[in-house]
Amino acid sequence: MSEPTVYDAAAIDAYNLISSMLSPGAGLAAWVSSHRPLAGRTVLDLGAGTGVSSFAIADAGAQVVAVDASRPSLDLLESRRGERKVDTVEADFRDLQLDSAFDVVTMSKNTFFLAQSHDEKIELLRAIGRHLKPGGAAFLDCTDPVEYLRADGTAHTVTYPLGRDRMVTITQNADRATQAIMSIFMVQGASTLTSFHEMATWASLPEIRLLARIAGLEVTAVDGSYAGDPYTARSREMLVVLEAK
Numbered sequence: 546m547s548e549p550t551v552y553d554a555a556a557i558d559a560y561n562l563i564s565s566m567l568s569p570g571a572g573l574a575a576w577v578s579s580h581r582p583l584a585g586r587t588v589l590d591l592g593a594g595t596g597v598s599s600f601a602i603a604d605a606g607a608q609v610v611a612v613d614a615s616r617p618s619l620d621l622l623e624s625r626r627g628e629r630k631v632d633t634v635e636a637d638f639r640d641l642q643l644d645s646a647f648d649v650v651t652m653s654k655n656t657f658f659l660a661q662s663h664d665e666k667i668e669l670l671r672a673i674g675r676h677l678k679p680g681g682a683a684f685l686d687c688t689d690p691v692e693y694l695r696a697d698g699t700a701h702t703v704t705y706p707l708g709r710d711r712m713v714t715i716t717q718n719a720d721r722a723t724q725a726i727m728s729i730f731m732v733q734g735a736s737t738l739t740s741f742h743e744m745a746t747w748a749s750l751p752e753i754r755l756l757a758r759i760a761g762l763e764v765t766a767v768d769g770s771y772a773g774d775p776y777t778a779r780s781r782e783m784l785v786v787l788e789a790k
C-alpha cells in the first residue's frame with residue numbers, strides 16, 4: 546500500500562483553514578440526513594481531518610468516531626470538539642479494524658479518492674463494509690470527475706482573498722490517462738507562505754459500482770448535489786450511497 550496522504554504538523558493550520566473553506570460540513574450532514582436521519586445514530590467518519598465533517602454530523606445529533614492517519618489533525622480536532630460526541634481513532638482507513646459497527650459511514654469531499662489504486666479502493670470499501678451494521682449505509686462525497694477534465698490537462702488555479710492580508714491559492718492539475726489529480730494548496734500572508742500538496746486518483750461512477758461489488762457492497766443511490774438534486778451530466782458533485790449486498 547502507498548503511504549497515506551497526510552499533512553505534517555507545519556501545514557496543519559493551513560490545511561484546517563482550507564478545509565473550513567472547502568469541506569461541505571453542514572451540506573454533507575444535510576445530504577446524509579436525507580437518506581438516514583442522523584439524530585441518535587452512530588457514524589464512522591473516515592478521513593476526519595481537523596473535524597469539519599465530524600462536527601457537522603455530531604451537530605445533527607449523531608455520535609461520531611472520527612478516523613484519521615494524521616496525529617496533528619486529530620490533535621486539532623480534539624482541542625476544538627467541545628461537548629460534541631466525537632471520539633477519535635488514529636489509523637489508516639484502508640485497513641481499519643475496529644471492534645464496533647456503525648449505522649452510517651461517511652467520507653467527505655473526495656477523501657475516497659485518496660485511496661490511490663483500484664486495489665486500495667477495494668480494500669477501503671471492504672473496510673467500510675466491515676464497519677456497517679446490518680441495514681447501515683455509507684456515503685462517499687465526491688466531486689464529479691467531469692469537473693477535473695474541464696481544464697483539459699492544463700493546471701487550473703483559483704485564488705481566494707482572506708481579509709486584508711492573506712490569500713489562499715489552489716492549483717489543480719488532472720491527468721485524463723491516469724485519473725491522477727495533483728493539488729497544491731498555498732496560504733500566503735504579507736511575509737509568510739505555507740504550502741502542501743495532495744495526490745488523489747478519481748474513480749468514475751461505473752468504476753465505483755464495480756469496485757463496490759467486488760468489495761461486497763452495492764451503490765443504492767447517487768445524488769448530484771447535497772440538496773438531493775438528481776445526478777446528471779451537468780452535476781458538479783457525485784454523491785454515492787452504498788449498502789451491503
Ligand SMILES: C[S@@+](CC[C@H](N)C(=O)[O-])C[C@H]1O[C@@H](n2cnc3c(N)ncnc32)[C@H](O)[C@@H]1O
Nearest residue numbers: 549550568592593594597598613614637638653
Ligand atoms: C480531504 S481531507 C477531509 C477532511 C475532513 N473530512 C473535512 O471534511 O474537512 C482527507 C483526510 O484524510 C486523511 N487521510 C488520507 N489518507 C488517509 C488514510 N489512508 N487513512 C486515514 N486517513 C487518511 C488526511 O489526513 C485528511 O485529514
